[in-house]
Amino acid sequence: MRVSQSFWRTLREAPAEADTEVYRLILRAGLARQVAAGIFSYLPLGWRVIRKIESILREEMDRIGGQEIRMPVLIPADLWKESGRWFSLDQSLWRIEDRNHRPFVLAMTHEEVASDIVRHDLRSYRQLPFLLYQIQTKVRDEPRPRGGLVRMREFLMKDAYSFHADVADLDRFYPCVYQAYINIYRRVGVPVVAIQADPGMIGGTGSHEFVARSELGETTIIRCTSCQYIASQEVAVARRPAFFTDIAAAAPPPQLIHTPGVTSIEALEHVFGLPPDAFLKTVVYSADGNLVAVILSGGVEVNELKLGRLLGATRLRLATNDELAAAGLTPGFVSPVGLRDIRLIIDESVAAHPYIAGANRPDYHLRNVLPGRDFPVTARADVATVRGGEACILCGSALVEETGLELGHTFKLGTRYSEAMGIRYLGPDGREATVVMGCYGIGLDRLFTAIIDSNHDEKGITWPAAVAPYSVYLLGLGLDRPEVLEAANRLYDGLHRRGIEVFFDDRPESPGVKFADADLLGLPLRLTISPRTIRQGAAEVTIRRTGETTLVSLDDIVEHIARHPVVTGST
RNA sequence: CGGGGCGUGGCGCAGUCUGGUCAGCGCGCGUGGUUUGGGACCACGAGGUCCCCAGUUCAAAUCUGGGCGCCCCGACCA
Numbered sequence: 001m002r003v004s005q006s007f008w009r010t011l012r013e014a015p016a017e018a019d020t021e022v023y024r025l026i027l028r029a030g031l032a033r034q035v036a037a038g039i040f041s042y043l044p045l046g047w048r049v050i051r052k053i054e055s056i057l058r059e060e061m062d063r064i065g066g067q068e069i070r071m072p073v074l075i076p077a078d079l080w081k082e083s084g085r086w087f088s089l090d091q092s093l094w095r096i097e098d099r100n101h102r103p104f105v106l107a108m109t110h111e112e113v114a115s116d117i118v119r120h121d122l123r124s125y126r127q128l129p130f131l132l133y134q135i136q137t138k139v140r141d142e143p144r145p146r147g148g149l150v151r152m153r154e155f156l157m158k159d160a161y162s163f164h165a166d167v168a169d170l171d172r173f174y175p176c177v178y179q180a181y182i183n184i185y186r187r188v189g190v191p192v193v194a195i196q197a198d199p200g201m202i203g204g205t206g207s208h209e210f211v212a213r214s215e216l217g218e219t220t221i222i223r224c225t226s227c228q229y230i231a232s233q234e235v236a237v238a239r240r241p242a243f244f245t246d247i248a249a250a251a252p253p254p255q256l257i258h259t260p261g262v263t264s265i266e267a268l269e270h271v272f273g274l275p276p277d278a279f280l281k282t283v284v285y286s287a288d289g290n291l292v293a294v295i296l297s298g299g300v301e302v303n304e305l306k307l308g309r310l311l312g313a314t315r316l317r318l319a320t321n322d323e324l325a326a327a328g329l330t331p332g333f334v335s336p337v338g339l340r341d342i343r344l345i346i347d348e349s350v351a352a353h354p355y356i357a358g359a360n361r362p363d364y365h366l367r368n369v370l371p372g373r374d375f376p377v378t379a380r381a382d383v384a385t386v387r388g389g390e391a392c393i394l395c396g397s398a399l400v401e402e403t404g405l406e407l408g409h410t411f412k413l414g415t416r417y418s419e420a421m422g423i424r425y426l427g428p429d430g431r432e433a434t435v436v437m438g439c440y441g442i443g444l445d446r447l448f449t450a451i452i453d454s455n456h457d458e459k460g461i462t463w464p465a466a467v468a469p470y471s472v473y474l475l476g477l478g479l480d481r482p483e484v485l486e487a488a489n490r491l492y493d494g495l496h497r498r499g500i501e502v503f504f505d506d507r508p509e510s511p512g513v514k515f516a517d518a519d520l521l522g523l524p525l526r527l528t529i530s531p532r533t534i535r536q537g538a539a540e541v542t543i544r545r546t547g548e549t550t551l552v553s554l555d556d557i558v559e560h561i562a563r564h565p566v567v568t569g570s571t
Numbered sequence: 572c573g574g575g576g577c578g579u580g581g582c583g584c585a586g587u588c589u590g591g592u593c594a595g596c597g598c599g600c601g602u603g604g605u606u607u608g609g610g611a612c613c614a615c616g617a618g619g620u621c622c623c624c625a626g627u628u629c630a631a632a633u634c635u636g637g638g639c640g641c642c643c644c645g646a647c648c649a
Contacts, residue, residue: 009581011581011582011583011599012582012583012598012599013582013583013584013598014582014583015582016577016582016583016641017577018642019642019643034641036640036641037640037641037642091646092647092648138649140649142647142648143572143646143647144572144643144644144645144646144647151647151648151649152649155649157649209649218647219648304646405649407649408649409648409649441649444649445649446649447649477608478608480607508607509610510609510611511607511609511610511611512607512608512609512610512611514608514609514610515609515610516609517610519609530607530608532608540608
């Protein structure tokens with residue numbers, strides 16, 4: 001492609017809404033344009049990158065036996081009612097109606113449709129297992145689109161669904177997908193770590209997130225500094241004190257203390273001059289309409305995902321002050337002592353020693369509150385958010401927090417959908433059984449962003465060969481001289497014939513502009529041809545990433561480029 | 572949805588507090604000329620409902636009210 005004929009333009013200054021380096025590069029290098037919040041168009045060069053990512057995804061999915069299909073964006077609400085998600089998701093599911101007021105949803109994921117397809121055509125265990133996948137548009141009514149292509153309302157996803165006769169077969173297959181994912185990220189040039197994760201709204205029995213270390217991210221990773229433990233903060237666990245009831249008996253009985261206006265742990269620390277874990281925190285939730293009190297050490301926060309899973313609740317939120325009052329509780333001074341008719345969850349951070357806790361009357365706390373004596377410790381569970389600095393569950397070393405960008409997610413769904421939607425088959429024993437499913441997603445736009453995030457410098461992008469929009473930036477200078485133009489054209493044609501993807505900057509721009517644009521776009525290799533190089537019968541070959549430049553004779557430059565490790569991607 | 576910020580030629584901004592003399596600057600764009608190895612120079616030129624609607628006023632980019640859009644921070648996820 002000749003730049004003079006290409007719909008491509010770089011920007012010296014990025015639009016003001018771009019507040020991250022990656023997003024600025026995407027806009028400045030002319031790869032994509034925003035249409036509305038969280039809605040984007042890809043321009044020709046950006047789309048070439050997406051198509052290269054797609055082919056890598058296809059290769060890796062096909063390699064593990066995947067079969068590509070294409071499901072619709074527009075889905076009748078009935079399918080979502082059948083799975084139950086029509087009722088359980090209220091935030092991001094985009095609901096619409098047709099002209100006859102029939103409800104539809106815009107696909108935010110495709111478990112329902114995939115299940116629907118399979119249940120009609122699956123009869124026998126002999127057909128199992130199989131993996132269906134697609135690369136397709138997803139639509140979500142995001143509460144807040146963010147960071148350019150990081151969090152979008154319409155985005156591209158490679159989603160895959162596997163179907164198995166039993167859990168053992170899913171367990172056997174799951175590592176294949178895991179490996180395929182690792183291959184994909186390696187091939188596109190983004191270092192990722194796989195972490196234990198929360199299955200979220202997809203549901204299911206086990207899941208991994210593939211995250212890139214990046215300040216763009218929204219995922220908090222908890223990692224052990226000395227062993228292999230790594231998990232999403234959503235599911236991370238830490239070593240907690242054992243609960244020794246025998247120490248308990250000696251403490252004196254609870255005693256009221258006047259604490260006017262002291263309603264937070266922070267304020268208590270200040271008043272008493274004690275560390276946060278000297279206090280008990282009582283947090284009351286409404287879980288599907290029922291109140292639940294969670295008792296934790298003052299030093300930790302509730303992990304609502306853990307709590308929700310523990311309770312099996314679909315709607316979990318903090319109880320309002322009115323709800324507290326109606327249950328006879330005093331906001332700000334709620335106490336675990338004397339709680340009745342309300343479910344109690346004692347977090348594992350609570351130890352069997354005396355605490356200062358709320359007194360359940362305004363402006364009073366209780367000293368010497370002893371778990372197990374002053375309130376029952378029957379339901380002890382881990383519902384706290386793990387923070388950096390806590391002890392690793394495996395080895396006891398310090399944990400640290402890191403920020404990551406989620407690039408993919410794999411789930412063992414189990415029978416969450418196959419049960420609800422009736423995907424059954426006849427087994428070898430002649431009995432009907434329910435299929436076991438897995439599902440696996442990769443967001444392409446976000447991967448696109450992550451590739452640039454992991455591959456740029458202060459001048460611009462430094463594309464990995466496998467996903468670069470073109471392999472070579474052919475930069476011609478002094479093209480108004482016929483002999484130079486002719487040599488440049490010959491070189492362009494020669495590379496083209498050899499199957500090398502060339503972007504030929506034949507514009508009558510000043511050298512500075514062309515070099516700056518070449519650096520910004522960041523194709524792996526730059527070829528500079530000018531009166532100066534022509535005099536030596538050569539052209540300059542520059543590796544974008546290193547700046548390393550060599551002069552290569554025009555006679556064998558095409559072969560030189562064709563075999564260049566930066567072009568073949570063998571580095 | 573709560574909190575904060577912004578909306579002026581394609582892009583980046585000034586002007587708004589203190590209404591008139593305000594529609595401007597840089598870049599980009601077009602034409603001609605001179606340049607040509609790291610974002611050249613000269614000359615001429617095109618391009619704006621100042622987000623929208625309503626109001627106040629002799630007069631509104633500027634003041635008031637309402638709406639819309641975009642960005643950022645918190646509850647969701649690829």
